[in-house]
Amino acid sequence: MNASSVELAFGPGDVRLGLEARSWRDAVDQAGALLVSRGATTAGYTRRMLEVIETYGPYMVVAPGVALVHAKPGSDVRHNGAVILTFPDGVDFGHRRFDPVRAVVGIAVRRPDEHVTIIAAIARLLDSDGTIDALLSATDADALARGVAERLAEAGIAVDAPDAPHTA
Incomplete structure (x- = not known):
């Protein structure tokens, strides 16, 4: 698959900063709910993300303080989409090296x-100098969304920012 032919819906409305979560399940539920509200998935996808972590453990915690949560493609995915949520107090996913998320x-x-293709592009983005620090210290959802979209576009992902305004 040529990365330039891959489209991903991601914009300011897909970012939520300064949230709280009681557990990793709560954090994943919140990410799933945002994917649902943005039209990318149905609730079944959220259940599958939870099941993957329950089955395989916290391998989705890919860097210090960052989890990349997902499930395999399926009929519960309406279109490619991404969301970013931050939890300043951190959430324990059970990862020995990279908790708290x-x-x-x-x-x-x-x-x-x-x-x-999309996971590889996001992994490269997270591996770039300063990206994780910028993600973890973000205070402006619109600026974070623009920066991430620009970096994904540089990686060949066609980012389509949905029109819905940022609400939190």
Whole structure:
């Protein structure tokens, strides 16, 4: 799959900063609810994200303070989408090295080939100098969304910012 042919819905309305979560399940539920409210998935996708972590453990905690939550493509994904939520107090996902998680990046992807392409692009983004610090210290959702969208576009992902305004 050529990355430039992969589209991802992501914009300011897909970012929520300064949230609280009682547990990793609560944090994943919040990411899933935002994916649902943005039209990317149905509630079934959120259940599948939770099941993946319950089955395989906290492997989705991919960097210090950052979890990249997702499930395999399925009929409960309406379109490719991403969300970012921050939890300043941190959430314990059970990862020995990278807890507490202060940012959850949730993704939903329709097709397996696009799934690999988008996860790889986000992983490269997170591996870039300063990206994690910027993510964890963000105070402006619009600026964070613009910066992430620009970096994904540089990686060849066609980012489509939905029109819905940022609400929190």
